[in-house]
Amino acid sequence: MSEQIPVRDVTPGTVETYDLYAKREKIQTRSYKGFFKNIRLAGVAFLFLLYFGTAWLQWDGRQAVLWDLPARQFHIFGATFQPQDFFLLSFLLIICAFGLFFITVFAGRVWCGYTCPQTVWTWIFMWAERVTEGERNARIKLDKAPMSANKLARRTAKHSIWIAVSLVTALTFVGYFTPIRGLVADLFTLEMGGWALFWVFFFTAATYMNAGWLREQVCTHMCPYARFQSVMFDKDTLIISYDEKRGEDRGPRKKGVEPASVGLGDCIDCSMCVQVCPTGIDIREGLQMECISCAACIDACDTVMDKMNYPRGLISYTTEHNQSGEKTQFLRPRLIGYGLALITMIGLFIATVAGMAEVAVEVERDRNVLYREARGGDIENVYIIKIFNKTSEPRSFDLAVEGHPELNLEMPANRLAVGPNGMLQLPVTVQLDPAFIEGTNMAIEFRVTAEDDPDISATSESRFMGPTLR
Template sequence: MSENIPIKNVTPGDAQAAELYAKREKIHPRSYTGLFRNIRLLGVAFLFLLYFGTAWLQWGERQAVLFDLPARQFHVFGSTFQPQDFFLLSFILIICAFGLFFITVFAGRVWCGYTCPQTVWTWIFMWAERVTEGERHARIKLDKAPMSANKLARRSVKHGIWLTVSIVTALTFVGYFTPIRELVPDTFTLNIGGWSLFWVFFFTMATYINAGWLREQVCFYMCPYGRFQSVMFDKDTLIIAYDPRRGEARGSRKKGVDPAAAGLGDCIDCTLCVQVCPTGIDIRDGLQYECIGCAACVDACDEVMDKMEYPRGLISYTTEHNLSGEKTTMLRPRLLGYGALLAVMIGLFAVTVSGLAKVSLDVSRDRNVLFREVSGGDIENIYIVRIFNKSQVPRSFVLSVEGHPQLRMDLRQDSLSLQANEHLQLPVNVRLDPQYMDGTNTSITFRVIATEDSDITAEAESRFMGPRIR
């Protein structure tokens, strides 16, 4: 006879069902100084200059970087791309993916901590919060205080700065799709178009809500990167970690006290590492997916170690192998594999871009007339030929048709001179004596060649249609 396994109920009598969603506790990061903060400031300054400055650069008579959707032209400095060049976007996305994989395997979430737009704009919004509402303790006190004229004024200025930054951010983003030198004055004179106004409003609200209100919630619940980072980490990945062998046991003490003599570790339990964290975690609890790798806790802890005259590095960039006293291997198969694939993709992209044609040719048949017989008994087909000068200089082109020696082509436009990035669309009549036709249709090829450089050429295939001859 089998015995039942005894079951003991350990659920507290007053236990309630766990909530699926915990209420957000507002985080008030404390200001700090340090090496990694300075690196981040330099990086943010560069990214802001790149983002806000590039939109205003000119390249000849046009904006240097402009994604002109109505014209279906995408200008990037000296290059102009068309929708058929969108396969290059696949290259760019693959390069970005492998770049992110490589960086993550090597140095963890440095992208999140230093260059992610959500992080960068959140830091800007927290700066506005600090200059209008004060330091951490003052902000906490202000949150708990009842509404007053002082509180209303401070909050109004803060939100005014947030909205200003959001509007400038949105205008710049839309300025990459609509010429920004026209967009900005049109916005302030209320002459802005409906779609431009919609997208400016949309990205203003997106920036304002994400960086001002959601903040770390975007990293916790909306961004998938924090969730799958553990799959990409290994024990040789650089992470921000607390050294428990050196820090434990924690405890406060006066400066100059030997921690070993007091039976303590180097951690004085000041909690500054928690107070400066933009996601509100305690790094001493170990590696957590909420950690964005910003190194704020490293700077704060190093400052405390300096004051206590202890060695720096209680919290530092390190690896799991280092923490356990083992040797870290930097060149490992996974890292080398991602690096090799990244190099290959960058090389393929460079070769593809350098080999892009400087002229494109598109040919379509006139849908109104399949074919027609003209005087003399010839069969005539009409085609719509589109030529696009993709180079940055004016060029003249010669158009020809191949497929049979007796093909004759009539152009309704003698000049095939195109300015830089100019389209030309023209009808072309092609004639052929039906006795030279093999069946009801014959394969033909249109070719366009630049008169100044015969290497600049493009071709397009089509069909020449005719009646069935018995």
């Protein structure tokens, strides 16, 4: 008789269903104070100063940080990068990715709660709501009230602030690609170009919609980070959690009443943690995908605990191991691996930037004709040479071709002058007696050397094409 595999019914008692087309319930948050809010305000102030202030800095007579797309030059303070340096962007993206992975494994979604632009601008827009429409209860009451002169005036003031913040944000962003001083002057004199006007309008509208209307929906439905964050969490990751053992059973009571004397936990069921949450979740129901680790619920709950003369920390940053009474391991293989990868990529990036040449040369063969016969019987190839001066001073360069002693280089000018952070493009011809051509093509090398400093040089390989010798 064969053995039967035991079967156990694991069907959950209740199954939650969600209507994907349900109307969004507007989240009205409550004001609060606390330690983590102060940290976020300090961080936001620094980021705002960095974002809005950097665009106005000057460096050697030009904007300090400018992505000059028409000129194909990217200025970052004293350094100027050309399109051929675009690979450095890959370094930066990889560094940002490993940095995000490291932070997520260590402390969860603190990026979302403290520094993500969507979160930062949403908090600014919610502040505008409080200034113009009042606190949470007043805003809820105003939403339900019929349209009146008072409601219209408050809504107009709110949306005016939203649009003003969005416009300044958009102008600053576009100002990193078009000199911001001229951009602002063109806006007020109504002389802004078509493309600049389009992008200012586009980013104004995007900021207004994302921070004013979509808000938490961007984090919940549009941002992919919320979907894959759980894969990076482990039982030693810092998360915001409610201490169920200490808090349950919930229930109201008078100030100063000991929870044990009334058969309750420390949670007085005031719902303050829900009212301050920008995504509208109840952290007491456990960690949820919508939680952005902003710690608003921690500050609100600690304030209530202080008023009740209870210990703080009913809601806190903690780990699963800590909750279960086990020791949290901060240094673990995954975290160490991400940390080493991050340090390695930062080191490679710094070494690459520090070792970048002050001059670069690109060579492109004439694709229309492989070769042609010059007067005297020599074989001639035509090339397009691009010389990039990556220094902030004008320089003159010498151009030479190597690969065979009999190679003859002809170019339209003997002195190749290139402006600061500039590029010079010129056609050149290289001639060689057919008797010296090795096969149908041979390797040659173009060398560019600064006249005032032989150590400043660059090379680029190419091919010299010729006929088949019989």
